[in-house]
Amino acid sequence: MSVALKPSQALNLWRDVVLNEVVKREHDLTTRQMAILLSIYMDPPPHTVRGLAAKLNVTKPVITRALDTMGQMKLVMRRRDPSDRRNVIIGKTVEGALYLERFSDLIVDKAKWLAK
Amino acid sequence: MSVALKPSQALNLWRDVVLNEVVKREHDLTTRQMAILLSIYMDPPPHTVRGLAAKLNVTKPVITRALDTMGQMKLVMRRRDPSDRRNVIIGKTVEGALYLERFSDLIVDKAKWLAK
DNA sequence: GGCTATCATAACGGCTCCGAAATTAAATGT
């Protein structure tokens, strides 16, 4: 099953959601940070700095710094990989899950009213 | 008619699109710039600095600077309002329309494969 | 043990954005 969406509906949806995020100013994540956050929560684990950097096509310090920022916001968690202590395993948090839950509700709600 | 979308589909859609934009690195717009751009192209004109600032709940310099940046990218256009020369009327460009057309195609395409 | 490779982070300089306050220009009121 697929989700049918017309071009103008897509742009209106994007405008509604982005506008809502800007006005709300809750966490003020950059596009890269959002991509990292969604990858962590929606892609199968484990997630490492190296893996995320490769996926996003950015350098590793970009990931490290984004994790610093989002870690302070409690949206993600870091811990050392016990089996190879060079690696850092990136994990979810309750706050992060709640944030994305609210975010998805917003998208679903805006989508509902698109072609009304 | 409405667009049915489940929470996990919404987040997967967002991840796909945002990831694509990050990897592509075409214009690298901030969230605020994207909100401004989409408002200009999807909301009924006329658009002014003051109006956009009020809509996004930001100060006017934020709008002025975003228009500087996106003007250099040829995504938007500025001209004085002839009937009240204090106002600046913000308009669309061919490049901006093409950019958003490609962007909407991306969203539509990603949406198509969501629940496959 | 010692060499090399790998992973993440820290340090550095550069760029862009931010909000607040000051400035310029145009319209309006008296």
Add this chain to the structure above:
DNA sequence: ACATTTAATTTCGGAGCCGTTATGATAGCC
């Protein structure tokens, strides 16, 4: 005509993110 109001911009100091390069710590190989 002149003071006030309104719109947009410029200026200023500060904060955050960027990529490159250097550093530290762990693992694997001989």
